[in-house]
Amino acid sequence: MNVDQLTSGLRKAFFEEGHRIVFWYDAASDFVDELNLIGLESVNIINMANESALGIKLKLELEDTSERFLLYFPSS
DSSP states (O other): OOHHHHHHHHHIIIIISOOSEEEEEOTTOTTGGGGGGOOOTTEEEEEGGGSOHHHHHHIIIIIOSSSEEEEEESOO
16 A cells, blocks of 8 residues: 555545544554655644553543544554
8 A cells, every 4th residue: 555545545534434533553564654744634643652542532532622633553
C-alpha cells in the first residue's frame, strides 16, 4: 500500500463515513515516516508512541469534542 491509497481510505473514513476518530494500528511501523505526508485537511494526526492514552482520551472526550483525529499506534 502506498501513501495515496492510505490517504484515500482515510478520507473515506472521515469525510464519507463521518468518523470523528480513527484508530490506526501499524504493528510493523511501516508508515511512521509518512505520517507527515498524509494530507487530510481538518484532521489532527497524533502519533501515540509518546502520548499518554489517558491524556488523549480526556482531550478527545472533554476538550476537543468536535474535531477529527487520527490516532496512529506504531504497534499492534
